Amino acid sequence: MKTRNLLYIVLLPLIIASCKPEVNDFTPSNGSADFTSFVSIGNSLTAGYAAGALYKSGQEVSFVSIIAQQMTYAGGNGQFKIPFMPTEDGVGIDAITENGLILRTKLVLGYSKDCLGNVSLGPVPAVPNPDQATLYTELTTSVAAEGPFNNIAVPGIKVGHLFAPGLGMLNPFYGRFAENPATDRLIDEVAKVNPTFFSFWVGNNDVLDYAASGGIAPITPVEGGVGTGFKASYAAALQTVLQVVSQGIVANIPDVTSIPFFTTVPYNAIVLDDQAVVDVLNQAYTPYNQLMEVNKLPYRITWQLGPNPMVIWDKDMPLPDPFEQYKFRQAKEGELVLLTVPQDSLKCARWGTEKPVPDMYVLTETEIENIKTATKQFNKIIKENANANDLAFLDANALLNKVSTQGIMQNGVLFTGAFVTGNFYSEDGIHMSPQANALVANFFIQAINKKYNANIPEVNITDFSPLILP
Amino acid sequence: MKKITFFLVTVFIATNIMAGGYQVRLQGNKQTGFGLVGTPMVFGSSSQFYNPGSLSFMKKKWDFDLGASFIMSSVAFQMSESNYQAESDNPVSTPFYFYGAFKINKLITIGLSAYTPYGSSMVWNDNWAGKLLIQNISLSAIYIQPTISFNINDKFGIGAGFVYAIGGVSMRKALNYSGDSYVELDGKGNNIGYNIGIFWRPTEELSFGVDYRSAIKMSVTDGDATFKVPQALQGLIPENNTFSAELPLPANMDFGAAFVFGKVTLALELDWVMWGAYDTLSFEFGEQGDLLNSDNPRLYKDTFIPRLGIQYDAGKLIQIRGGFYYDPTPTDANYFSPETVSLNNISYTLGLSIMPVEGLSIDISWLQIFGQKADKDYSPDNFSGTYESTAIIPGVGISYSF
Structure with a gap:
């Protein structure tokens, strides 16, 4: 009896010892939403355009790719098709001239020598003076046969472009995945993947084009018919999407005057x-x-x-x-x-x-005022549409404003509006870094979870790359 | 004896996990099995750590005690609002002790000891979610303590020890630059302190002890800092740098009482650990200090650890022990760094002493710590999640008196 008791005393800890600590308190859930098939509608930000170009790994870490990945824990089918570019150097539009497009590869951080002979570190093309014909082929080779696609975001588009038949002839980023570039409308791509959930983040270029041209290109007017005015085009585009899929998230547009593309060179240089x-x-x-x-x-x-x-x-x-x-x-x-x-x-x-x-x-000053006014007007329209259609909403303007004013810290990564060193913006000073895409994906996930009582897990930001320094 | 100490110091690279903060109280396998209670007890030469006042109550002229523990610990983490999980892969660490004591006469007993009261070893995956806070860390401190103890009369003893502490820290954390950038710090330091205790045994059935072990500021100066960063940053962040830092090893005040009921001894102890001394962990660098220096708030608070120990004399050859204690976390919930995952720990202990011949005791102990699951945040880095920890600590020691 006594030895048996002793045996228990000896064995008990060994039994307990086999328990390793485990924390698994997170239960993914789709709540009242259906994440089976996710479609993302947007512009360059949604497409994963970064460092001045659309390129493969940039597309892979677009915030919508990350969301789609995380949705697989909450019922997503895991099939998020992306019209991938053929190369890692990618293709971007450097300039539009009378003679056509001037293309470039993505930007990387590297050294360049200025006119005074000083060498400094900054964005330089991954391939200097690239062969234009090669890039043109890479940009325009159709991948439509691999479709239909879930990420149908097209760099450069404005709200009105969603309805433009033959947009693919004007915008090669759509042309390369449109089945009939000469006639197709981008908005009609939505239905092709039988979506159950969508993201809709458009309107940025309706003001960014003006800002990035130094106030020369026009701002989309608020009023006017579908395809012309922001108000009518936005509402019509969203309604067209909603005829196919009733659940989704829309985001408003950031005030672009706080991004490094505009804030890096001082006025008194x-x-x-x-x-x-x-x-x-x-x-x-x-x-x-x-x-x-x-x-x-x-x-x-x-x-x-x-x-x-x-x-x-x-x-x-x-x-x-x-x-x-x-x-x-x-x-x-x-x-x-x-x-x-x-x-x-x-x-x-x-x-x-x-x-x-x-x-x-x-x-x-006047141009900045025009940008701020238009941003406010557009965001009011976006919010009204989100509310009227009972959709999840992300205040991307507030988010990016916080990045540039206070900074956002997550898992030890500090995101600020500073060029290159701020972690948020990529080498072009406009689009997001891989880590910023992860951060933005988490903010989208939070807004979706809140609206639909869902529980999509957030992603770990430090799994994503910082900007690559030489 | 010096040789032995040196041998121990070199063999047992003292990388220990903590029980409460980075404190380790595995300084005697009799005490470990007894709920880590020692202050109100006479456990021979190992009293030098627990209560120098009771050292002079040792029965024989010479007493030696040598032992070690084997800490197998593990921490699980889940990121807030995510299914992201990580588990630490801590190496087995081996805190050790050595005590020797000599009774000069009825009044005076002297001793020398070496033990490892503080340490921490935490190894996370190099690419885990908290890599910008910590990838791995190892803290260790070895205390060398000569002791003198006076037996004022049969009932009352006081003792004091001078402590010379040698400490070492090495840690690595990732930097948010491309190419798996990181900073690695490696430093050593030393300082002095003391340990004083009072022991009172009014009757054979009743004893009390109070012990105070001073705080020691472990200052590392001129430690090695190695920065692995992209070439573009090397002008700004030199690869080889020096650093200084100061880590407080907090003071302890222990109060204990023991009661003997025939073959059973029951002891209660309350340990006041003055963790409040650990406010900020600051690093200063020899070069580029403006850029690299950092102050990292820790905001620890004092803790009180209640302990219970029971011992049963099962004949001449065997003693059986058990114990229980609750060791609350000294950390602040909003400044909880994954470098020291100190949760509210519930622990039980088991112990066995086998005495095959007069004066010889083989002491086996078993300690299991359950770090209670809790949500924690390190707010300066906005790193939050749920932690849980366990530790299994078998120990073995041998003591001989003659």
Whole structure:
């Protein structure tokens, strides 16, 4: 008896010892939603466009790919088809000229030498001076046969483009996966995967095109018919989607003036360290200042040692007609210079001092105001549509605003609006990094879970790559 | 004796997990089996740690005690709002002790000891969700303590020990740069402290003890810091750097009482662990300090650990022990770092002493710790989740007195 008791005492701990700690308190659930087949409608942000191009691994980590992956725990069928680009270097649109598109590969962080011979680290093309014909082939080779696709987001589209027949002829990112590029409408792609749940994040380009062109391309007007006005187009597009699938999430659009593409180059980037140069410049602008005084206008151009505001073209200056060529002035604090401004021209070709910086590289106070007004108007329309149709809603504007004002910390990764070092934006200063896509996916998941009482698991951000440094 | 100590120090690379913070109280296998209660007890030369006041109550002229424990611990983690799970892969760690004591006369007993009262070893997968907070860490401290104990009269003893502590830390955490960047810190430090105790045994059936072990600030200066970062950052973050940091090894004050009922001894103890001293873990670097220095809040609070121990004398050859204690976490729920997963621990102990010949005792102990599942957050990094831990700790020791 006694030895038997002793045996129990010896054995008991061994039995308990076999228990390892286990924490499994999370029960995935679809709640009242059906995540079987997920379709994502959007622009470059949804397509996974990043670092200035659409490329394979960027598409793989688009926030909608991540959401689709996480939805598999809550009933998703795991089939999220993406119209993949053929290469990892990808293809992006560098410029649109009279002679056609100028294409580029994605940007990577690397070293470049400026006009003064200084070497610095920044975004450089993965392939310098790429063969245009090759990139064109990669961009336009049809992958329609692999469809239908769940991620039907198309870089560059505005709300009105969703209804445009033959969009594929104008936008190669749609053309490459449209079955009949000459006639198909993007909105009709939605039904092809028999979706049960959708994401709809459009409207960014309706204002971003204006901003990224320095206020030259038009902002989509609020009013106007379907295909023209934002209000009618947005409502009609969403209604068309809802005829196919009734559950989904919509997101509003961020105020683009807080992204690094517009905030990295300071308005007062002209640093003078030679009094002789200051004197020469002040002398040179004396006639300008006199002209403004005569016309009773407040503009003056003055120079001093240290940082000085750039001289910029401003087409909105109220100068009488004969003085059209004097519509330039020094930038004001708060005005934005685009990341694409040629740095060598600022440093070595007297841009910003003797030569006003062209309009296409600058957002003036008025232009910034136009952007903010349009963003507000569009977001009001988006929110109204989300509410009216009882859809989940993500305030992406508030989210990106938080990134640029306070920063967002998650699992030790600090996301800020800083270019390259801020973790949120990719090498182009506009689109999201892989880690930011994971963060945004989690915010979408939170909004979906809340609306549909679901429990889609969030993703671990540190499983995604930071920007690649040489 | 010096040789033996040196041998132990080198053989047992003291990488230990903690029981409450990073404290390890496995300083005697008799005590370990007895709910880790020692302050109100006379357990020969191992009293040097638990209560130098009771050392002078040892019966023989010489007393030696040597032993070790084998900590097999594991921590499970699940990220908040996610099915993401991780489990630590901690190596078996082996805190050890060695005690020698010599009774000069009825009044005075002297001793020398080496033991490992603090340590922590936590190994997460290099790519786990909390890799930017910690990938792996190993803390260890070895205390060398000469002791003197006075038996004022048959009922009352006081004792004091001088403590020379040698500590080491090595840790690695990932940096959010490409190419699996990380920083690895490796440093050593030493400092001094003391250990004083009072023991009172008014009757053969009743004894009381109070012990105070001072805090020791383990300062690492000129430790090695190795940064593996992309080449583009090496101008900013030098690969080889130095660092200094200070880790408090907190003071303890233990109160205990023991009662003898025939063959059964029952003991109660309350340990006050002054973790409040651990407020911030700061790192200062020799180069690029403005960029690299960091202050990491920990905000520990003092804890009180109630303990119960029972011993049964089963004849001349065998003693059986059991114990139980509750060791609450000293951590703050919002500053809970996965480098030290210290939960509210519920523990039981079992012990067995076999005494084949007069003066010789083989002491076997078994300790199992159940870290209670809890939601924790390290708010500066917004890293939150649910943790649970277990530890299984068999131990064996041998003591000889003559």
